[in-house]
Amino acid sequence: MPQFVRGADIQEIPPGTARVLRIRGREIALFNADGTFYAVKNSCPHRGFSLDRGAVQDGVVTCPGHGWQFDLRTGDSVDHPPAGIRCYRVEIRQGWAWVEVP
Ligand code: FES
Numbered sequence: 001m002p003q004f005v006r007g008a009d010i011q012e013i014p015p016g017t018a019r020v021l022r023i024r025g026r027e028i029a030l031f032n033a034d035g036t037f038y039a040v041k042n043s044c045p046h047r048g049f050s051l052d053r054g055a056v057q058d059g060v061v062t063c064p065g066h067g068w069q070f071d072l073r074t075g076d077s078v079d080h081p082p083a084g085i086r087c088y089r090v091e092i093r094q095g096w097a098w099v100e101v102p
Contacts, residue, residue: 001102002100002101002102003100003101004089004091004098004099004100005023005024005098005099005100005101006096006097006098007019007021007023007028007030007039007090007096007097007098007099008021008030008096008097009095009096010032010037010092010095010096010097011095013030013031013032013037013097014032015032015033015034015035016032016033016034016055016056016057017031017032017056018030018031018032018051018052018053018054018056019052020042020050020052021039021099023099023101024101024102026041026101027041027042027043027050028040028041028042028088028099028101029041029042029050029051029052030090030097030099031052031056031061031072032056033056033058033059033072034059036059037090037092037097038059038072038073038087038090039087039088039089039090039097039099040061040070040072040075040085040086040087040088041085041086041088043085044063044065044068044085045068045077045083045084045085046063046065046066046068046080046083047065047066049063049064049065049066050064051063051064051070051085056072059071059072059073060072060078068080068083070084070085072087073087074087075087088100088101
């Protein structure tokens with residue numbers, strides 16, 4: 001059953017950066033995209049590079065491996081459909097990001 005798990009203090013994640021969370025055996029990248037937080041599986045579907053070090057602009061992260069781009073709102077690849085990344089719901093509660101995981 002999906003459940004929200006406390007992830008990180010959002011003040012520790014400046015805009016345009018991400019924090020890696022390890023929750024229930026999953027590695028999740030929690031991004032701050034201009035003040036909105038998104039959580040995605042921290043693995044690019046191309047060759048598995050970690051996405052947390054990718055640049056973020058207008059809600060889109062660019063994989064640091066070979067430049068594939070993913071919309072953090074939907075997980076869809078912008079430039080290599082139908083590739084995509086798994087997204088997790090995020091709620092902000094009293095300054096903390098909570099992430100819903102199965
Ligand atoms: S591993 Fe992400 S684009 Fe190649």
